[in-house]
Amino acid sequence: MYRTHTCGALRPKNINETVTLSGWVQKSRDLGGMTFIDIRDRYGITQLTFNMETNPVLCEKARQLGREDVVQVRGHVIERSSKNPNMPTGEVEVTVSQLTVLNKSKLPPFTIEDETDGGEEIRMKFRYLDLRRNPLKNNLILRHKLAIETRKYLDNLDFIEIETPYLIKSTPEGARDFIVPSRMHPGEFYALPQSPQTFKQLLMVSGYDRYFQIVRCFRDEDLRADRQPEFTQIDCEMSFVEREDILTMFEGLTKHLFKSLINITLDDFPHMLYDDAIRLYGSDKPDIRFGMQFVELNQVLQNSGFKVFDEAELVVGINVPGASNYSRKQLDQLIDFVKRPQVGAKGLVWVKYNEDGSIKSSVDKFYTPEQLKSCFEIAKGKPGDLLLIMAGETNSTRNALNVLRLEMGDRLELRKKNEFAPLWVIDFPLLEWDEEHQRFHAMHHPFTSPSGNTIEELNDNPSAIKANAYDLVINGIELGGGSIRIHDRTLQEKMFELLGFSQEEAESQFGFLMGAFEYGAPPHGGIAFGLDRVAAVLSGEESIRDFIAFPKNNAGRDVMIDTPSAIAEEQLTELKLKHDKN
């Protein structure tokens, strides 16, 4: 037996017991005649003592140990003379009588501490060592608990977890598929699922009523900073439901997760129309932990001779409370900030409403103080505030002001890590017009139901149609999204037509689903959450990477195992494939 207790288990009640522990050498200190070694496992750290006077051979052996060596010790639990109240085992220590080195360790390339000295690259290469550090360990434990609590909650409400296949069919709609060549059917391919969308809909047709699955999804996209080619979804679907049924159910799940995992009680989630989110925050995932809603100023500021505003489609600002004392340097920084290519604005107009009631702005020569003051009135600003205004084409201006608003939220420390502001964004547009390809795309996906429209209305003005779709947003981060689905063959066919599918294409790619709709498909809808994302938000973190045990880097590569990599020529031959080097 390798151990009687873990390294986190011993307490004063164990004093005088003889115990066996196994673990890793965390650190060791030689203090005159004594050697102290901290031994670590997943559960904690226990202090071991070796006495040079009473057992010099053993003590000498202990002094040879290096960081991360794996050892087994047998010894006697005693009360510590200098207790450590910061450690659960801090009231005791173990006087060792037997020491076995189970496995030596080379010196790790970085320190296994909460704050390590290792850079990103070396830590990815030695991920198995990075995973020993507490921050990553705590992330993976939180993720595990998140999955457990999700399953418990949904199981209690009669949801059934059903596994759907990973070897499915490639469908060009949406993102790019990873494909898997079939050896038994050369020239044919499986694809890895971007989500189990069609399968969960089929399960509704099968009558399973309440389905969920914590499931891996795959997208072969060029990776942005925080994207992974494989990621995990909490995927859910319900039958005989309307939008409110889904929102209520999954608001319940979200509240349960926040309460059970981080002891945060969330209030009821407000609903915000997509159009309002765009108009007031310039984003379909607004961070509503703080105000600074957009105010549109075309009426007040156009036609006063300031060409930038006069020619703009939209003049829009945010009132930054208490920032009228921003220095010239700080304001210039903000202007530089919005001019960065990532934001892409041409400039920024600022207006100070000084504490003494006077107005000072970067456009004083175009506007009277009264004009500018009326902007503050519209924005509900007061003396001491700063108005930041941008202008130009509507969408890009809103996008840029959204970035600036979040930046101001950060600067004013209004985006608090331990504060959570959830909301439902509803009534998304059904379709997006793609200028480049002169066609519509489904904003959510082609299975999303239009919101109360008839097939005839779809024809008349497709771009005005709202989808019965919804997103759950917390702190400016989209945690999940879903929709009520189409369950009628004719409407689904119409939708594919709008998206530019020929009848043959629709039939060959989604004929199975439309066929299923003819055999008694119930009204249904669902939602999917990004599990990695939920775990990160619960921890107040932005990046999902350290909530995934073995993530890929931005080039889609696992540098630890070195994949993707070349394969044996015979493997390609068996698949009747050739690498085409041109």
Added chain:
Amino acid sequence: MYRTHTCGALRPKNINETVTLSGWVQKSRDLGGMTFIDIRDRYGITQLTFNMETNPVLCEKARQLGREDVVQVRGHVIERSSKNPNMPTGEVEVTVSQLTVLNKSKLPPFTIEDETDGGEEIRMKFRYLDLRRNPLKNNLILRHKLAIETRKYLDNLDFIEIETPYLIKSTPEGARDFIVPSRMHPGEFYALPQSPQTFKQLLMVSGYDRYFQIVRCFRDEDLRADRQPEFTQIDCEMSFVEREDILTMFEGLTKHLFKSLINITLDDFPHMLYDDAIRLYGSDKPDIRFGMQFVELNQVLQNSGFKVFDEAELVVGINVPGASNYSRKQLDQLIDFVKRPQVGAKGLVWVKYNEDGSIKSSVDKFYTPEQLKSCFEIAKGKPGDLLLIMAGETNSTRNALNVLRLEMGDRLELRKKNEFAPLWVIDFPLLEWDEEHQRFHAMHHPFTSPSGNTIEELNDNPSAIKANAYDLVINGIELGGGSIRIHDRTLQEKMFELLGFSQEEAESQFGFLMGAFEYGAPPHGGIAFGLDRVAAVLSGEESIRDFIAFPKNNAGRDVMIDTPSAIAEEQLTELKLKHDKN
């Protein structure tokens, strides 16, 4: 709101309530002035009544409904005049006042009943309809509960579920990998995991101590009757453990699953040496619900002039209790049975120990009754029994007699569906010699630890070495298997050498794991269960296919969605791949 209750909810306490139900039309009966319709959902069936006298329009509408139409009804709960004690809702019915057809159904291609009239092929094509039938629904619900109970049990014992990647590296050892071309790195490939073996070992190196994962695994093998290219494992690993720790832990899990899911209390599992299993049952997964152990009869039956026995490497028999009254025709059937190509035996010798104490056999001219009677003594047979004897090369003879033993178990109805006989088979050989390629294969996998042997012993006689590996077998079916792993770089290198890897090959394929062993790898071991298999065994079923929502057929094809299938030429071009039709 689509419903106030499910179709399985109504009870006498609901009498006089006005309710709304939604579901599928299961069947309808017109009885004079009344129409009765059974409406079905996942939760049950409720009887609806329509009265031609009081509401002829509605009743007429109800009479138009077809099987599997999706309807919503509003009505009044009343007590049934003729109650149905076989249905939970059988004491009430709903007098309908409002009927909405939510979706019409075409006539299904087969009946949605427990015993359907649909053949295998049509049911696979319309899997979403087959999944409506109770037997499949119950299978998927059992599978869900199995996963929930597994997670609950392991979570309570400090196991953490950690997700490992699906896009990993191809390693030619073992079965064939499915590969996934990388677009970002043309000419390079990911592979889908055959199991998370190396990742779970790395998690042990990382100190996670107790890991599990319910995880999909992939093998591109030519499919036998009951194999699937993707299947689900309950994958587990523990640190600082010896074999007994693992067996105790997972015997506990197995007992918990049987108790909580089908209310069966299992006794402690016996351990059987691999060598004994082969010697006594001709199989490494013996069905020990019944006896008929092999008895070796070389000593008694050789050198009496019967050439078939005299020239055989092994003469071995089973005593079939109470079968001495088998007719000549029945015995000939058995002989035909073992001669089938699937069994491949050349023949079968039978010896009857008649109730009157006399002996009759197919080899009476070679042996005295005393000789034959002594065989029964060795086999612990008695008057009324039948001895069946086979002879030849040891392995093939054992294989054939194993098949015959199971057949006799079936014929004598000794393999009872509701009886469960688990056992651990231990001490497997470490290596198998592959005559064709003149090399060793790892019997379990290359990470399996030899059983107490030194590196030197590995050199001397590799094929005699036992592995520290174990299988859990129930009723002749292997539910899971595992081993204590190698955690030392030198031993792992030696193992790869024995398996014919060059140092470069070992390094390029498994260098990351051997590297990890140098940074404090703890002793560790684990096990993996086939989840699909466990679900089938719990249900007393042989085939796993109907425990998978959307399985592939024997050609690896999903005929419902029609995959694998051709992909767009551009997809291949992007991957810089070409289909090589030669």
